[in-house]
Amino acid sequence: MRKKIIAGNWKMNKTPSETKEFITALRPRVANTDNIVICAVPFVCIPAALEAASGSNIAIAAENMHFEDKGAYTGEVSGAMLQDLGVKYVIIGHSERREYFAETNETVNKKAHQAFKYGITPIICVGESLEQRDQGVTAEHIRTQVKIALIGLSGEQVASLVIAYEPIWAIGTGRTATTEQAQEVCKIVRDTVCELYGSDVADKVLVQYGGSVSASNSKSLFDMADIDGGLVGGASLKLDDFEVIANYTK
Ligand code: PGA
Numbered sequence: 001m002r003k004k005i006i007a008g009n010w011k012m013n014k015t016p017s018e019t020k021e022f023i024t025a026l027r028p029r030v031a032n033t034d035n036i037v038i039c040a041v042p043f044v045c046i047p048a049a050l051e052a053a054s055g056s057n058i059a060i061a062a063e064n065m066h067f068e069d070k071g072a073y074t075g076e077v078s079g080a081m082l083q084d085l086g087v088k089y090v091i092i093g094h095s096e097r098r099e100y101f102a103e104t105n106e107t108v109n110k111k112a113h114q115a116f117k118y119g120i121t122p123i124i125c126v127g128e129s130l131e132q133r134d135q136g137v138t139a140e141h142i143r144t145q146v147k148i149a150l151i152g153l154s155g156e157q158v159a160s161l162v163i164a165y166e167p168i169w170a171i172g173t174g175r176t177a178t179t180e181q182a183q184e185v186c187k188i189v190r191d192t193v194c195e196l197y198g199s200d201v202a203d204k205v206l207v208q209y210g211g212s213v214s215a216s217n218s219k220s221l222f223d224m225a226d227i228d229g230g231l232v233g234g235a236s237l238k239l240d241d242f243e244v245i246a247n248y249t250k
Contacts, residue, residue, distance in 0.1 A: 002203075002204065002206060002228050003034065003035060003036055003206070003228070003229075004035040004036070004222055004228055004229040004248055005035065005036040005038070005162060005206050005208060005228055005229040006035050006036070006037055006038070006229045006230055006232065006245055006246045006248065007037075007038035007039075007040055007061060007089070007091075007123060007162075007164075007208065007229070007230070007231050007232065007236075008038065008039045008040060008232050008233075008236025008237070008242055009040045009063065009091060009094070009210070009231055009232065009233050009236060010039065010040060010041050010042065010045075010063070010236060010237060011063070011096070011233060012042060013042075013237055014041065014042070014045060014237070015045070016044060016045050016047070016048040017048070019041055019045040019048045019049050019052065020048045020049075020051070020052045022052075022237075022239065023039060023048075023049055023052035023053050023058060024052045025239055026039070026058065026239060026242065026243070027052070027053065027056045027058060029239065029243040029246075029247075030056075030057065030058065030243065030246045030247060031056065031057065032247075033057070033246060033247045033248075035229065035246060035247070035248060036059065036229070037057060037058050037059070037246045038058070038059045038060070038061050038088075038089055039053070039058060039059075039060055039061065039236070040060075040061035040062065040063050040089070040091050040123075041060065041061070041062075041063070042063065043062060043063075043077050046060060046062060046082075046085055046087060047085065050085060050086055050087075059088045059089060060086075060087055060088065060089075061087065061088065061089035061090055061091060061123065062077070062082050062087050062089075062090045062091070062120075063090075063091050063094070064077070064090070064091065064092070064094075064097055065077055065078065065079050065082055065090050065092070065111060065114065065115065065120075066078050066079075066111075066114075067107060067110035067111045067113075067114045068114075069114075079114045079115060079117060079118035079120060080118055082118065082120055083118040083119055083120060087120060088120065088121060089120065089121045089122075089123055089162070090111075090115050090120050090121070090122055090123065091122075091123045091125065091164075091231075092108050092111045092112055092115065092122045092123065092124050092125065092149075093105075093107075093108035093111070093124055093125045093126070093145075093149065094125045094166075095125060095127050095166060095168045095171060096171075099168075105144070105145055105148035105149060106148065108124060108145075108148070108149045109148055109149050109150070109151050109152070112124060112149060112150070112153060112161070113152065113153065116153070116157050121160060121161055121162065122161050122162070123161075123162040123163075123164055123208070123231065124146075124149045124161065124162070124163050124164065125163075125164045125166050125210070125231070126142055126145035126146055126149070126163065126164070126165055126166070126189065127142075127145075127165060127166040127167045127168050127171075127210075127211070128141045128142060128167055128168065128185075129168045129169065130168070130169035133167070133169065138185060138188075139185075139188050142165070142185055142188050142189060142192070143188065143192045146163065146189055146192045146193065147192060147196065149163075150193070150196060155197045155198070155200075155201045158193060158196075158197050158201050158205055159197075159200070159201045159204035159205055160204070161205065161206075162205075162206045162207075162208060163189050163193075163205060163206070163207050163208070164207075164208040164209070164210050164231040165182070165185050165186050165189055165207060165208065165209055165210070166209070166210035166211050166231060167181075167185070167211050168211075169211075170210075170211025170212050171210070171211045171212070171233065172212070172233060172234060173211075173212060174212050175211075175212060176211060176212040176213065176214070176217050176221075177209070177211060179220050179221055179223075179224055182209040182221055182224065182227060183224035183225065183226055183227060186207045186209060186224070186226040186227050187225075187226040189207050189226075190202050190205065190207055190226050193205050206228040206229065207226055207227065207228050208227070208228060208229050208230050208231045209221050209227045209229075209230055209231075210230055210231030210232065210233070212233075212234075213230040213231075213232045213233075213235060213245060214235050214241065214245075215235060215240070215241040215244035215245055218230060218232075218244070218245040218248060219248060222248045223250065229248070230245065232245055
């Protein structure tokens with residue numbers, strides 16, 4: 001049985017002080033769940049987040065990382081730096097990074113390899129635009145994104161990583177995909193992994209849905225067979241909402 005994995009993606013929100021306050025308050029609220037609970041926070045908030053989460057069941061993620069070990073990349077952060085802090089997960093290829101910061105399927109693939117090199121579990125994001133959905137090419141687009149992201153990774157690595165299906169039109173819009181739409185594409189993600197790596201790996205890979213997940217719609221989404229939890233933006237910034245989402249039970 002796959003665990004549910006609920007990750008908050010804070011994006012460019014909260015200062016280090018606010019991070020400390022939020023995670024300290026969140027700890028007791030999620031202490032009794034069997035789900036994997038993650039807060040992905042801005043780079044400068046990571047030390048405060050790790051300290052506040054220390055000894056709890058909350059894991060801390062970065063929202064991005066570079067694909068080289070080190071060098072002349074002003075403003076970038078490496079896998080070695082994240083590993084040294086004790087970061088366990090990293091979001092890779094979020095649609096906002098693809099749109100505003102020139103992330104491509106190829107850099108996503110390089111970053112996935114780099115994350116494993118430093119013992120960090122990648123959360124790889126894929127998703128179609130509204131235009132692609134209207135053109136009827138969602139399945140092809142998702143399959144392409146997944147295939148390229150995974151090039152060169154071993155079955156063991158893929159079985160241990162997370163893929164987040166996030167339709168771009170549902171992110172931050174309040175327009176969630178229906179449970180059927182979300183399930184359909186999360187299954188496409190899993191089927192693509194199955195074609196590439198076989199059913200043992202496909203049964204293990206965790207597939208999240210993301211895009212306007214809220215305290216009121218999370219249960220019906222996470223109840224679906226191929227949806228193993230959520231990548232949560234806006235609602236992860238609110239304690240009461242994230243508490244409900246993270247404490248999902250069937
Ligand atoms: P949202 O963001 O929940 O605010 O739609 C999700 C995401 O971008 O990961």
